[in-house]
Amino acid sequence: MKMRSSGARVCGKRKRMVKRMTNSDFAVILLHNLDMSWGVSELKNAVREVDRLENQVIRLGYKVINSPLFDSDLKALLCDLDPASHIVLNWCENLPGIPKSESAVARILQEMGFTYTGSEAETIEKSWNKPQVKKMLDEKGIATPKWQAFSTARCSRWKIFPAIVKPALEHCSYGVTGDSIVLNSCDLAARIQFVVDNFKCPALVEEFLDGREFHVSVWGNSSPEIIPPAEMDFTLCQDCFERLCTYESKFAPESEIFNKINVIVPAKLSDEELEQLRDTTIKAYQASGCRDYARLDLRLMDGKFYVLDINPNPDIGDETSMAFGAQHLGYGYGQMIEKILQFAFERHSAASPGKSAEAVSNEAGS
Numbered sequence: 001m002k003m004r005s006s007g008a009r010v011c012g013k014r015k016r017m018v019k020r021m022t023n024s025d026f027a028v029i030l031l032h033n034l035d036m037s038w039g040v041s042e043l044k045n046a047v048r049e050v051d052r053l054e055n056q057v058i059r060l061g062y063k064v065i066n067s068p069l070f071d072s073d074l075k076a077l078l079c080d081l082d083p084a085s086h087i088v089l090n091w092c093e094n095l096p097g098i099p100k101s102e103s104a105v106a107r108i109l110q111e112m113g114f115t116y117t118g119s120e121a122e123t124i125e126k127s128w129n130k131p132q133v134k135k136m137l138d139e140k141g142i143a144t145p146k147w148q149a150f151s152t153a154r155c156s157r158w159k160i161f162p163a164i165v166k167p168a169l170e171h172c173s174y175g176v177t178g179d180s181i182v183l184n185s186c187d188l189a190a191r192i193q194f195v196v197d198n199f200k201c202p203a204l205v206e207e208f209l210d211g212r213e214f215h216v217s218v219w220g221n222s223s224p225e226i227i228p229p230a231e232m233d234f235t236l237c238q239d240c241f242e243r244l245c246t247y248e249s250k251f252a253p254e255s256e257i258f259n260k261i262n263v264i265v266p267a268k269l270s271d272e273e274l275e276q277l278r279d280t281t282i283k284a285y286q287a288s289g290c291r292d293y294a295r296l297d298l299r300l301m302d303g304k305f306y307v308l309d310i311n312p313n314p315d316i317g318d319e320t321s322m323a324f325g326a327q328h329l330g331y332g333y334g335q336m337i338e339k340i341l342q343f344a345f346e347r348h349s350a351a352s353p354g355k356s357a358e359a360v361s362n363e364a365g366s
Contacts, residue, residue: 026348027063028341029081029088029114030054031105034068035096049317053091056318056334057341072098074108087344088116089337090313100128100169102313115348117340119312123289127312130168130204133288140287143280143306145299146207151196153189155205162208162240165191167199171311173250175199178241178257181208210240211301214267216277217314217322218285219293221343226278228266228328230321236260245297265324273300280305288312292343295322316340 032050034043050066057064065086069077072095078088088109095101107121119127126132130149137144146160149168161183167175175195182188188205195203213234217227234243237260249257269277281296284307288294295314298305316322318333326336 026085026087026345027065028057029065029067029078029086030057030091031067031069031078031088031109031116032091033094033096034070035094036070037097050091052318052333053089053316053337056337057089060334060338062341069096071096072101074105075112078109078112078114083113083115086114087341087348088114089341089344090116090118091316103128115344117292117344119289119291119294123291123312127288127310128169128171130166130170130309131202133310134204136287137284137307140283142284142287143304145209145306145308148205149202150192150205151202153193153196155188155192156185158185158188158205160207161188162210163188164206164208164244165195166204166206167195167201168204169201170199173245173247176244176246177248178244178246180246181241181244208240208244209299209301209306210243211299213245213297213299213308214277214305215263215295215297215321216281217293217295217325218281218290219339219343221291224282224285226281227322227325229269229274229277230263230265230325231267233262233264234260235262263321263324265321266328277305280307284310293322293340 030050030053032046034046036043038046050068054064054066065081067077069092074092074095090105090109092105093102095104098104103121103125106116106119106124109116110121126136131147134144134147148155148158150158163182164176165180165182165188175198179194180191182191192203192205195201213232214229215232216229218224219227232245237243237257242257242260245261246257248255249261252258277298277300280298284296285294288310290310290312293314293316295311297308297311299308300306314320314322316337323333323336326333331339
């Protein structure tokens with residue numbers, strides 16, 4: 001996909017007054033994973049992105065400890081670093097060699113007493129369970145497409161078409177292709193069986209809303225704000241089987257679908273649409289327990305915004321919709337990263353002696 005530019009608050013026990021931390025107060029641990037099972041080009045791209053991020057933080061005047069994680073022993077990597085004088089910029093997607101271990105990274109950081117950027121382990125873990133997210137949205141009265149989870153192909157009770165079938169316990173559109181959209185019960189049963197067999201998890205079936213799609217980044221805690229949203233421009237897509245964000249459309253620049261979908265930042269919305277989008281996004285961000293920053297995916301159908309997915313700790317690279325949106329707020333890439341770091345600095349500053357910053361954060365949100 002190509003980027004193209006077009007010209008509520010959380011309740012707390014009390015408002016905490018914390019001083020703004022300076023770049024001389026802490027060293028920043030830039031934590032990221034490098035898995036030797038990745039291909040050569042993937043490794044090179046990962047290192048290149050980390051270098052860009054590291055250079056931006058250094059330019060801000062911070063001391064940076066570049067900490068690549070090559071295996072699952074995160075505690076060994078960090079054991080000689082003092083949580084009292086370090087902030088972790090958590091850009092670690094997994095413990096290498098352990099699939100779906102993103103939440104484990106946050107849990108280990110928390111156990112070691114580190115203050116770190118992004119959401120806590122529980123929030124990350126929940127985000128991987130799509131039926132659990134959908135149930136939470138329904139319970140909170142936040143609009144989301146009609147859905148049901150199936151562990152077998154016995155799906156006669158589902159009557160809504162077109163429908164889309166996704167692996168229930170995956171992220172980043174993994175397992176989503178044009179074949180995920182089905183138009184009848186026979187194709188639905190076949191696709192459910194395909195997901196169960198190939199991904200070893202239930203299938204999430206949703207009503208497919210063939211409308212405009214938006215990726216909306218949010219940052220903040222006590223008063224979260226949306227960053228100018230990005231729209232996935234499906235103008236060049238011929239039919240509903242192409243008008244969706246697949247794994248290939250996100251991560252395969254050589255693919256036809258990647259090059260068909262443009263990304264418009266900021267999205268062209270009326271004032272009324274933008275206000276409704278903001279309201280729905282912030283409600284979902286807060287209800288899901290996201291912290292510091294996140295990205296939510298929504299679709300607009302018949303004048304109403306529906307939440308498709310919630311992504312705590314999304315990519316914060318310099319070519320993401322978040323970075324492009326932040327530019328429209330006047331934040332250069334380095335300033336965007338500094339703002340994310342500042343949320344962690346504030347938690348660290350608010351911690352009292354003998355109490356971790358993460359414990360203070362939990363208290364403030366209760």
